[in-house]
Amino acid sequence: METKNSPTCRNSTIAGLLFFIAGTVILMGIITAEIFYPPGYSTSNSEISDLGATRPPDNLIYQPSASIFNGTMISGGLLVLAASAFLFRDLKRRIILFPALLGAGILGVGLFPGNNAFFHPLFALVAFIAGGLSALVSSAITSTPFRYVLAFLGLVTLVFLFFSSLFIPFLGDGGTERFVAYPVVIWAIGFGGYLIGKGNENLGDPVR
DSSP, X not given: OOOTTOOOHHHHHHHHHHHHHHHHHHHHHHHHHXXXXXXXXXXXXXXXXXXXXXXXXXXXXXXXHHHHHHHHHHHHHHHHHHHHHHHHHHHOOGGGHHHHHHHHHHHHHHHSOTTOTTHHHXXXXXXXXXXXXXXXXXXXXXXXXXXXXXXXXXXXXHHHHHTHHHHHHHHHHHHHHHHHHHHHHHHHHHHHHHHHHTTTSOTTSOOO
């Protein structure tokens, strides 16, 4: 028997598919942009957003990496926003606010590359915080033991974000940022797969 918070098979499956595609697109887009970036780019010392444009005063933009990265963020952000909308149609819970903010943050990162000193850091921060919180709150509507995996991914993102100064000496700026960003990407892929698999079940029921 379905409750008012139980997603239908169609909506949850679509939401899951969109989350899964978004995570995959973002991951492969970043990898592809790194491939075409000029020599000298380092996953330890270079920030992910350098692929779109470096921060002032350098403002370095290398093609085709910039177009690949920015296009990836724009499409990924739109996919996450769409996924959040489909999920909200059934759950009607405020926790969907966090994935929606994540989508808006990713979209803003693509629309305002790293050479935009005001908007880019703002949208990146929104994406990171909302991404970590999305992973945490999504554990409330998933079953054991997967709920603990999602919660762990969210904690990793938030810990590396708010205590980045502790990790930068060992991992570098780029390495630390990747421990903030990649758990969110993994969450999108994993949570998307979960939603697809649970599309015909009562996702809103209490977790056992």
